[in-house]
Amino acid sequence: MRGTLLFLLGALVGANVVYFVLTRAPHAPAVATPPSAAIAAPVATEAPLPSPAPATASQATPAATTTAPLRLPSPPPGRLSIPVQGIAATSLRDTFNDARSEGRRHDAIDIMAPAGTPVLAAADGRIEKLFLSERGGITLYQFNPERTLAYYYAHLQRYADGIAEGQVLRRGQLLGYVGATGNADPAAPHLHFAVFALGPEARWWEGTALNPYPMLAGARD
Numbered sequence: 732m733r734g735t736l737l738f739l740l741g742a743l744v745g746a747n748v749v750y751f752v753l754t755r756a757p758h759a760p761a762v763a764t765p766p767s768a769a770i771a772a773p774v775a776t777e778a779p780l781p782s783p784a785p786a787t788a789s790q791a792t793p794a795a796t797t798t799a800p801l802r803l804p805s806p807p808p809g810r811l812s813i814p815v816q817g818i819a820a821t822s823l824r825d826t827f828n829d830a831r832s833e834g835r836r837h838d839a840i841d842i843m844a845p846a847g848t849p850v851l852a853a854a855d856g857r858i859e860k861l862f863l864s865e866r867g868g869i870t871l872y873q874f875n876p877e878r879t880l881a882y883y884y885a886h887l888q889r890y891a892d893g894i895a896e897g898q899v900l901r902r903g904q905l906l907g908y909v910g911a912t913g914n915a916d917p918a919a920p921h922l923h924f925a926v927f928a929l930g931p932e933a934r935w936w937e938g939t940a941l942n943p944y945p946m947l948a949g950a951r952d
C-alpha cells in the first residue's frame with residue numbers, strides 16, 4: 732500500500748516536472764547548439780553573425796513544441812484606444828494594405844487630424860525608443876508590459892512635454908501631437924500608427940506588422 736502511494740506521488744511530481752519543462756520549451760531551440768558545433772567551436776564562435784531575419788526566428792516552429800500552447804501576439808479587436816483625440820471609431824479607414832513607394836505595403840493605419848491634435852497612448856506600456864527617422868519623422872515606440880507588442884506613432888509634430896525613454900504611459904495619456912514630419916504630406920497631417928509583434932529578443936526596430944484597424948475599429952469612447 733505504502734509503495735503504491737509513493738509510486739503515485741512520484742508520478743505526480745514527475746508529471747509536474749515534465750509539464751514545467753514542456754511549457755518552458757519554446758526558448759530551448761533558440762539556444763540549442765548542434766552537436767557538431769563543438770568540434771568547430773574555437774573558430775565558429777569568433778565572428779558575431781548577423782542575427783537571423785525576424786520572420787525566420789518568429790515563425791520557426793520546431794516539431795517538439797507543436798503541442799505547446801501558442802502565444803497570441805495580437806490583442807483581441809477593440810482592445811486599443813484610438814490614439815488621436817476626438818476621433819471616432821466609425822471615421823477610421825483601414826489603410827493597412829495600401830501600397831507605398833518601392834513596392835512596400837503600408838502596414839499601418841493613417842489617422843487624419845489637424846496638426847497639433849493630441850496623440851494619446853493606445854494602451855499601457857513603456858516608451859522604448861524616441862527616434863527621428865527619414866520616413867517617419869518624429870516617432871515613438873512603446874512596448875506593451877509583456878514586451879510582445881510595439882506600438883509605433885509617427886509623423887509627430889513634437890513630443891509632449893516630459894516625454895522620455897523608459898517612461899511608462901497609461902492608456903489615453905498624452906504623448907505628442909499630430910504633425911507631418913518625415914515623408915508625410917504637409918497638407919495632410921496625420922498620425923501613422925502601427926502595431927508590431929516583437930520577436931523573442933524584443934527589439935524596437937524589428938517585428939511583424941499587425942493590422943491595427945480591427946484593434947481600433949471596435950473601440951468605444
Ligand SMILES: [Zn+2]
Nearest residue numbers: 839840841923
Ligand atoms: Zn502611414
